[in-house]
Amino acid sequence: MTANIFNFTISATDGAARRGTVSTAHGDIRTPAFMPVGTAATVKGMTPEAVRETGADILLGNTYHLMLRPGAERVGRLGGLHKFMNWERPILTDSGGFQVMSLNELRKIDENGVTFKSHIDGQRFELTPERSMEIQNHLDATITMAFDECTPYPADHETAATSMRRSMRWAKRSSEAFEARQGYGLFGIVQGSTYEDLRLESVNALTDIGFDGYAIGGLAVGEGQEAMFSTLEVTTPAMLADKPRYLMGVGKPDDLVGAVMRGVDMFDCVLPTRSGRNAQAFTRFGTVNMRNARHADDDRPLDELCECPACRNYSRAYLHHLFKAKEILGATLLTWHNLQYYQDIMRGMRAAIEEGSLASYALDFFAAQENGDIPPL
Template sequence: MTLHWSCQCQDGKARAGTLHTAHGDVATPVFMPVGTAGTVKGMTADAVRATGANIVLGNTYHLMLRPGAERVGRLGGLHKMMDWHGPILTDSGGFQVMSLSQLRKLDKDGVTFQSHINGEKFRLTPERSIEIQHLLDADITMCFDECTPFPATHEVAGKSMRLSMDWAARSRAAFVARPGYGLFGIQQGSVFEDLRAESARALTEIGFEGYAIGGLAVGEGQAEMFRTLDFSVPMLPETHPRYLMGVGTPSDLIGAVMRGVDMFDCVIPTRSGRTGRAYTSHGVVNIRNARHAEDTGSLDPECDCPACTRHSLGYLQHLFKAGEMLGPILLTWHNIRYYQRLMARLRQAILDGRLAEEAAALEAGWRKPEETPV
């Protein structure tokens, strides 16, 4: 049986379900830590597992450049290479079509990249993207698409979306179906309802194991993202998993779950951890702030990660001030664990039929005046 998703419970638009893959089941809603180059930065695979995460991401573009997809294949695939026994989702490289616009040439067949590492030229087409993801042994392969930049006119967004739909059909044709593996289509159309609807119809007609909402969290702001999700998510099949790509903050996750999204990824928790920014039950904490220098208390008394149970705020601040690598490691661990705990709380609240109350309680905790973000 190919990769599939089953729904256990619904609370409003929010769903609690299970994603069934070749490398195990995943409870949804789920947040997937980003391991762009075959590693979640600063974390061993055991450490990532200890946070409660059981699915991670890899990236087609970056692994294509280094060490190379064929080499990853010869090393046993991404699961074996990075010691990750659970499911892996791979981004198709489509985001880099947008983010590396100065280093690429786009045409209807694909994209020619100039490597940001050494200037070497690479060609990425829908067929090659799917081939690379197959070599990586991704449980979830993403269609190759063009992530539409923001802002974009209706004309530009429409042209970009239709190119992505052509590439989606080619990605589907190139994908090799295997038990427990699946291909996700990506809805595009920027913030325009008619374009999102056209994209959803095209993807549904092609048929995929899951459906992603792409082209958001690219500068439009939370209010506009939520407005777009309000009409975009219901356009996608209720029987399949829905994945909001590249999102986001804890507040973003809550709002999107309440709008029917099941899957998320984002670099925010890992990148923030490396720079001394921690997400906690009482709000955002900047560990570099001088007020923490002699604080013997815990970063987050509600958290069970090593940063919170074994070390004081004062010690964590010292690590960052001293430039010790343990500081970013501990805060990355904490942030990923916080996100996993957050998703578990949201899932349980859906199962209990009290998601609105749980969301209000979480957001109220972030606003406690004595813990104002710094």
């Protein structure tokens, strides 16, 4: 088999969890995988080299933001997103649907697509399934996402059904407009809010069209973890077993563990980077606020088992000082730590699935989280 054919292989399973590899034109993605978010062609506060050091195989970019600035055609002329941002490994681009839907008064939706005003300068744009495919092609996305409507939550059954069925029609148009290339893939997006019948209808519609992978959209939008997990328990068993499954916009560390145990392979979320910029650190012992005065005289590392620069080289007292002094280095170090921690979780789950010990891994993970942070000095 040619090395850069887009392909998904599963090497081990443990319950519903899968250990696999997505092979692409830009390298392999080890799953379960977490994708750091590089919305505007950068992971905020990090160099691409630093992101790679954490263990990330793939980044996420965004169609909506990049079409507005610097412009998809410009990125294409400059050699594509990989060259533009100095990340030669896989990149997945969100279709822009979620961002456009969140504009509320700035957008109008119809069967053709969405017209909207830029949040930057008010300029009018139209985004359709065909235009979304064109933009993602200019960006040279390794994995392109079908254009969809992100159903708001809460939504009654009729609203959710209308939204989902429009997304399925857009998915077919996205598939027809996608320019197939060796080593590149197109993912469809399952919608249907928290309604079991609509999720299954969406899965069947996307399967009939045929995609290289399947995402689960419209979750982590306010429904709560219990409802999200219940929806996954209905949805993932109905999805093709030989294709990667991607849960969009998720999530907290315990969300990742719970979703992998329910058959999800790929994730993205702004939480580790956004939290890092706001003095919130994710650790084996839960979330730690580095602005708290308890850290001011603490010469211990944030997490003694973590190999990131923040934990290897600096104390809690120094990290606390950086945030109190509003120094940029604090945001960089804590972002690095959070991304490292998320990749450590992925590494841990991959190893546990291979060993058939994911249940034990999860028990230890949740127990450590419940114990809380180490006692103050």
